[in-house]
Amino acid sequence: MTDGGRRLVYLDHAATTPTRPEVARAMLPYFSERFGNPSSLYALAREAKEAVEEARGRVAAAIGAAPEEVFFTSGGTEADNWAIKGVAAANRKKGDHIVTSSIEHHAVLHPCRALEKQGYRVTYLPVDEFGRVEPGAVEEAITDKTILVSVMAANNEIGTVQPVAAISEIAHDHGVLFHTDAVQAIGAIPVDVDAMGADLLAISAHKFGGPKGTGALYIRRKTRIGTFMDGGAQERGRRAGTENVPGIVGMGRAIELAVGEMPQNAPRLAAMRDRLIRGILDAVPDTRLNGHPTERLANNVNVAFRYVEGESILLMLDALGIAASTGSACTSASLEPSHVLTACGLPPEHAHGSLRLTLGHRNTEEDVDYVLEVLPGIIGRLREISPLTPER
Amino acid sequence: MYSEQVMDHFMNPRNMGEIPDANGVGEVGNPTCGDIMRITLRIEDDRIVDAKFKTFGCAAAIASSSMATELIRGKTLDEALAVTNRAVAEALEGLPPQKLHCSVLAEEGIHKAIDDYRARQGAPEASGG
Numbered sequence: 396m397t398d399g400g401r402r403l404v405y406l407d408h409a410a411t412t413p414t415r416p417e418v419a420r421a422m423l424p425y426f427s428e429r430f431g432n433p434s435s436l437y438a439l440a441r442e443a444k445e446a447v448e449e450a451r452g453r454v455a456a457a458i459g460a461a462p463e464e465v466f467f468t469s470g471g472t473e474a475d476n477w478a479i480k481g482v483a484a485a486n487r488k489k490g491d492h493i494v495t496s497s498i499e500h501h502a503v504l505h506p507c508r509a510l511e512k513q514g515y516r517v518t519y520l521p522v523d524e525f526g527r528v529e530p531g532a533v534e535e536a537i538t539d540k541t542i543l544v545s546v547m548a549a550n551n552e553i554g555t556v557q558p559v560a561a562i563s564e565i566a567h568d569h570g571v572l573f574h575t576d577a578v579q580a581i582g583a584i585p586v587d588v589d590a591m592g593a594d595l596l597a598i599s600a601h602k603f604g605g606p607k608g609t610g611a612l613y614i615r616r617k618t619r620i621g622t623f624m625d626g627g628a629q630e631r632g633r634r635a636g637t638e639n640v641p642g643i644v645g646m647g648r649a650i651e652l653a654v655g656e657m658p659q660n661a662p663r664l665a666a667m668r669d670r671l672i673r674g675i676l677d678a679v680p681d682t683r684l685n686g687h688p689t690e691r692l693a694n695n696v697n698v699a700f701r702y703v704e705g706e707s708i709l710l711m712l713d714a715l716g717i718a719a720s721t722g723s724a725c726t727s728a729s730l731e732p733s734h735v736l737t738a739c740g741l742p743p744e745h746a747h748g749s750l751r752l753t754l755g756h757r758n759t760e761e762d763v764d765y766v767l768e769v770l771p772g773i774i775g776r777l778r779e780i781s782p783l784t785p786e787r
Numbered sequence: 788m789y790s791e792q793v794m795d796h797f798m799n800p801r802n803m804g805e806i807p808d809a810n811g812v813g814e815v816g817n818p819t820c821g822d823i824m825r826i827t828l829r830i831e832d833d834r835i836v837d838a839k840f841k842t843f844g845c846a847a848a849i850a851s852s853s854m855a856t857e858l859i860r861g862k863t864l865d866e867a868l869a870v871t872n873r874a875v876a877e878a879l880e881g882l883p884p885q886k887l888h889c890s891v892l893a894e895e896g897i898h899k900a901i902d903d904y905r906a907r908q909g910a911p912e913a914s915g916g
């Protein structure tokens with residue numbers, strides 16, 4: 396890819412993906428031609444309504460759900476908020492305890508914090524050095540007051556895939572609902588609500604080639620959950636607000652493409668991932684892989700370089716046209732390094748030197764070559780500047 | 788996010804390294820916050836004849852140390868102690884608010900290095916630093 400002649404290698408697909416051209420084309424008619432409000436009664440509106448229901452069917456088919464179990468939202472954040480706050484509100488009489496992991500996305504952690512302020516209790520399970528939740532720890536954490544277990548399908552920073560089927564089984568043995576944030580999982584690993592044992596599952600279109608600001612919450616039939624957005628009777632009275640029709644249409648098309656192409660795409664990305672990991676670890680001393688060696692998303696590379704800081708790495712990569720991400724504090728306002736890397740036991744000085752590269756379906760072997768060509772030099776230069784680098 | 792000056796001093800840092808026969812050394816910061824600076828000075832007749840830095844940190848931290856060493860080279864100790872973090876940030880055409888602490892660190896590093904020099908000379912310590 397080039398940007399006005401300048402080389403552009405986009406390696407931040409965990410942050411967002413480009414909307415695929417065929418997805419954008421499918422969305423286009425729903426802005427100015429078929430612009431009707433799905434709740435109205437004339438033909439124009441019926442067209443919009445039908446498009447929304449067709450998309451719902453596609454999303455449902457992609458995750459092994461029934462269409463009436465899929466509810467469109469404004470994205471992954473809203474879906475996670477609804478799952479957690481909605482279950483908490485509707486099950487308050489039954490209990491006040493939630494079990495989640497310490498490496499969840501803030502879209503899960505912050506609703507949990509908000510509930511703690513209202514008097515709920517939350518257990519944040521630790522993870523091992525690879526970022527895995529131990530199912531046995533879920534068993535130990537559950538009490539007779541537990542109403543929800545929420546553990547993500549795959550982590551957005553380190554790509555670690557969680558044993559959700561084993562965890563949901565434990566939750567269900569105790570009569571507790573199970574939610575999973577599958578935002579990073581769609582198109583990367585098989586997502587099936589029954590195989591995963593999910594009562595609730597959150598997804599977000601812009602992570603798999605769809606538009607931003609569109610997501611969905613899967614809600615298994617008969618799950619006790621309150622409404623989150625009050626207003627009109629859209630989404631069968633459970634999520635008010637005029638539907639984002641173009642976004643929903645785009646999400647339907649995108650999930651069909653992403654899940655349909657997964658058997659070819661995932662192994663191709665995994666091969667590039669492994670070449671990047673091996674190439675970086677071989678070329679740069681004092682570097683470690685973050686996350687799990689095998690139980691990881693096909694597109695995720697996360698490494699920690701000692702003696703250097705992540706933002707500096709990102710800016711030098713950006714100067715060479717490579718877009719990446721870091722868990723360092725200096726890119727955030729908090730001045731604290733990534734809670735995910737910290738939970739994996741990484742000391743702060745290592746966490747600051749972390750680099751995340753996440754591949755997508757436009758990336759090529761040449762992109763991998765280019766990164767392997769320039770990255771060791773960048774780390775070498777920053778290590779020359781660093782007072783922490785040992786004399787050799 | 789960053790000014791051209793910051794990017795220039797980050798991509799082409801001035802005075803990077805360590806003075807082998809330094810007579811004033813200051814190391815500030817800690818790994819938790821993600822920025823560590825080591826300033827080495829060569830001081831002769833109360834004047835900074837050479838200043839170098841090594842920095843672990845973000846672009847703002849590297850650029851601040853580069854600019855700070857530029858600003859104090861050739862200055863007397865009292866003139867160098869009057870170089871504030873604001874002066875460093877202004878010379879860099881501004882820093883984002885959440886990055887101002889990086890310029891504070893540069894000021895602290897210089898004060899600490901001058902304190903170290905004065906302690907070695909057996910003189911009273913410089914202003915707080």
Ligand SMILES: Cc1ncc(COP(=O)(O)O)c(C=O)c1O
Pocket residue numbers: 409410469470471472473475500502547549550551576578579599600608609610
């Ligand atoms: C794991 C995970 N959950 C939730 C979200 C939030 O999704 P959205 O950006 O659609 O609100 C993200 C994306 O940043 C994510 O990676």
Ligand SMILES: [Zn+2]
Pocket residue numbers: 725821822844845846847848886889
């Ligand atoms: Zn900094």
